[in-house]
Amino acid sequence: MTNNFSDSGDPISQLVDAFQRMQVPPGPSINETIEFVERATRDRESNSQHSRRATDSKPRRFKFRNLSVTQRLAVGTIGLSTVVGLTLVLLALNSAAPLSAMERMVQRLREVTSYSFRLSTRNTFVREGNTRPTTVNRTGMTYWLAPGSVSLEEQIVQIEEPAPGEQKIETLAHYSEVYPAGKPGIFIDHLAKTFAWLPEMQSKDIPVYSAINQLRMVREEKGEVIRDLGTKAIQGKTARGYMMSIKNPAPPSALDVLEVWIDPDTDLPLEFTNTLKNDTGPEFFRVTDCRWNIALDPKLFEQAPPPGYVDTTPPRSEKELAQIAEALALYADLSGGHYPRVAKFDAEAIRDEMLKLAGFTGPPQAQWTQDKKFRQIQQATVGLGLIARTLRNKYSVGYEGLKVGPHDKLKVLLWWNAWDPKGYRVFYGDLRTEILTEAEGAERGLGETK
Numbered sequence: 198m199t200n201n202f203s204d205s206g207d208p209i210s211q212l213v214d215a216f217q218r219m220q221v222p223p224g225p226s227i228n229e230t231i232e233f234v235e236r237a238t239r240d241r242e243s244n245s246q247h248s249r250r251a252t253d254s255k256p257r258r259f260k261f262r263n264l265s266v267t268q269r270l271a272v273g274t275i276g277l278s279t280v281v282g283l284t285l286v287l288l289a290l291n292s293a294a295p296l297s298a299m300e301r302m303v304q305r306l307r308e309v310t311s312y313s314f315r316l317s318t319r320n321t322f323v324r325e326g327n328t329r330p331t332t333v334n335r336t337g338m339t340y341w342l343a344p345g346s347v348s349l350e351e352q353i354v355q356i357e358e359p360a361p362g363e364q365k366i367e368t369l370a371h372y373s374e375v376y377p378a379g380k381p382g383i384f385i386d387h388l389a390k391t392f393a394w395l396p397e398m399q400s401k402d403i404p405v406y407s408a409i410n411q412l413r414m415v416r417e418e419k420g421e422v423i424r425d426l427g428t429k430a431i432q433g434k435t436a437r438g439y440m441m442s443i444k445n446p447a448p449p450s451a452l453d454v455l456e457v458w459i460d461p462d463t464d465l466p467l468e469f470t471n472t473l474k475n476d477t478g479p480e481f482f483r484v485t486d487c488r489w490n491i492a493l494d495p496k497l498f499e500q501a502p503p504p505g506y507v508d509t510t511p512p513r514s515e516k517e518l519a520q521i522a523e524a525l526a527l528y529a530d531l532s533g534g535h536y537p538r539v540a541k542f543d544a545e546a547i548r549d550e551m552l553k554l555a556g557f558t559g560p561p562q563a564q565w566t567q568d569k570k571f572r573q574i575q576q577a578t579v580g581l582g583l584i585a586r587t588l589r590n591k592y593s594v595g596y597e598g599l600k601v602g603p604h605d606k607l608k609v610l611l612w613w614n615a616w617d618p619k620g621y622r623v624f625y626g627d628l629r630t631e632i633l634t635e636a637e638g639a640e641r642g643l644g645e646t647k
Contacts, residue, residue: 305464310343314487316351320480329358333369340497345378347398348497375500383500391509391589392502396616426456431467432486434460465489509590511613511622512583521611522628524580527573529603531555536598536610542588544581548574587613593621593644601626612643 318335337351353370368388376382376398385392426438436458458468469484502508512518525536528547531554537547551574552558557565565571588594593614601610605626615622621638624630638644 308490309465310490311341311493312487312489313338313340313491313493315485317483317485318480320478322478329360331358332356340493342378342493342498345376345398346498347374347376347382349374375498377498377500380500383502385502385506386509386590386592387503389589389591390503390505391507393508393510393590426458429458431458431460432488434462434467436467437461463489507586507589509586511587511590511594511615513617517583518630520580521583521624522580522630524577524584525610525624526628527551527577534604535602538599540599542581542585542596542598544578544585547581548578551577584611595643603627609641609643612638614644 316335316337316339319332321330321332323330333353333355335351335353337349339347339349341347350373351370352368355367355369357365357367359365371387373385373387374382374395375385376395379397381397382395383392384395424440426440428435428437430436438456438458440454440456454472456468456470457466459465460467465487466484467487469487471482473480473482512521528551529536531551537550539547552571555570555574557568557571557574584596588596590613595609595612597608597610601608603626606629608626609623610626610628611624612621615632618632620635621633621643622630623633623638623641623643633641633643635644
């Protein structure tokens with residue numbers, strides 16, 4: 198898959214590169230451009246003239262092309278992808294001079310040193326076999342600081358109505374992510390009280406559910422500006438809004454309508470709203486409170502895990518992977534041909550079971566330390582601990598010891614989300630290990646929380 202961003206970790210530079218590579222509608226002639234610039238210079242401050250320029254020309258159809266990114270869990274890059282999405286929309290708004298709009302936006306983005314925005318989504322649906330609605334809300338704040346630090350905190354809440362007038366509210370997720378520029382990041386799960394260290398954020402890691410990826414899904418479809426929404430006050434400014442329609446949206450998560458509100462003084466977005474389709478129904482996606490070039494507290498980008506939180510960083514080194522395989526192989530040898538048949542992987546309990554299987558029962562004996570099998574079991578505690586630590590991260594991990602044994606060479610026994618390279622680290626039943634791509638993992642049903 199081609200990555201249309203530069204390798205630079207600076208989101209602003211990446212966005213500028215995206216602009217330079219994207220295809221835009223044909224611009225006006227030189228004379229028309231000169232005439233437009235002269236007219237804009239004379240009466241830039243006149244709202245009435247601005248309104249007439251926006252409505253005198255017919256909207257031009259456009260296509261989004263060549264916008265491809267790979268997935269990541271680093272939710273913080275939604276900030277970059279949202280800004281790119283807003284900018285692409287802006288380019289199609291002013292059919293009188295799309296190239297000058299692009300140039301203005303690029304110039305403004307080159308000057309940006311920080312920004313923040315508030316994200317909110319809402320998805321309401323009816324579960325199978327139920328008649329009452331369920332609503333899932335996601336809210337949070339994202340912060341970006343030059344040259345490329347990202348920090349965010351988000352919460353996902355589910356609201357069910359088991360009966361008329363009743364509500365059952367459950368917090369499904371509450372997490373933070375911090376990525377200092379040029380350094381590894383950290384993911385913090387506030388519900389499970391765990392954290393995991395992540396590789397340095399790259400542009401290729403923009404998540405599939407981000408605004409930029411939604412635009413990529415419909416890059417071959419046509420869209421048009423269908424309405425000038427006029428002006429409204431946002432953050433004490435008179436913002437101008439536009440509504441766009443996307444024809445024949447591509448499933449499964451398609452972009453239907455975009456509504457964007459632009460600050461006429463800065464040519465930067467203030468709000469962005471769209472509706473996405475998914476399997477359960479429309480999801481309303483809204484970015485508000487966009488603020489640019491603001492002072493941000495340096496503590497937002499500190500990576501210190503909260504006191505008492507447990508490290509669930511998955512194994513990466515060849516030594517750690519070998520320790521996992523050796524521990525599982527030893528258990529299978531002691532048990533007569535199967536792996537720990539447990540739903541919850543408790544390293545200490547499994548080690549104690551291995552000692553009993555090997556005949557080491559009763560009070561500890563000093564002579565046991567001279568026994569080779571005893572020493573092997575003690576060494577296996579490290580590999581068992583690595584498995585238990587990884588499985589405490591409830592996102593994108595799985596263990597199938599109840600179903601998969603040593604003879605299941607093609608079945609996945611253990612897996613977790615891998616970052617470098619991006620995909621899934623898997624152990625098969627015969628304890629071979631490799632990294633599957635995201636597509637290969639999806640074919641095997643990986644990627645869902647177990």
